[in-house]
Amino acid sequence: MLTPKEPFEGQILPLCNSRDLQDSAEAVPFDVIYGGQTCLAFAVRYAGTVYAYLNRCSHVPMEMDYQPNRFFDITGHWLICSTHGAMYSPRTGACHGGPCRGGLIRIATSERDGVVHWHTAPNLQPVNF
Numbered sequence: 001m002l003t004p005k006e007p008f009e010g011q012i013l014p015l016c017n018s019r020d021l022q023d024s025a026e027a028v029p030f031d032v033i034y035g036g037q038t039c040l041a042f043a044v045r046y047a048g049t050v051y052a053y054l055n056r057c058s059h060v061p062m063e064m065d066y067q068p069n070r071f072f073d074i075t076g077h078w079l080i081c082s083t084h085g086a087m088y089s090p091r092t093g094a095c096h097g098g099p100c101r102g103g104l105i106r107i108a109t110s111e112r113d114g115v116v117h118w119h120t121a122p123n124l125q126p127v128n129f
């Protein structure tokens with residue numbers, strides 16, 4: 001007999017201060033458990049809004065920033081992987097060019113009272129120390 005699944009109770013966790021993220025500037029890194037594994041993630045601000053993704057290129061699952069926390073290309077409009085140049089939309093994580101095999105894995109965020117938060121999901125959990 002089928003039993004209804006427990007509803008997922010998400011958490012909203014503080015990530016950084018709003019002022020730590022400037023438009024098209026350096027990212028703030030954070031750790032998550034994705035699919036049971038500890039993974040790096042990052043948050044950026046683009047055109048005033050904060051977005052967060054796993055720091056994992058869709059071409060080869062490796063970190064994208066050659067210089068720590070630098071993901072934007074020279075135009076400030078695209079997130080670029082330093083290894084082979086895959087480019088992603090900062091708004092959606094969708095592939096914009098280069099050798100992408102899909103898009104980036106998005107992490108929901110929100111901003112309130114000068115603090116940026118990230119939202120857990122069934123496959124995205126906080127790292128517990």
Ligand code: FES
Nearest residue numbers: 057059081084086
């Ligand atoms: S690993 Fe990112 S473009 Fe190849």
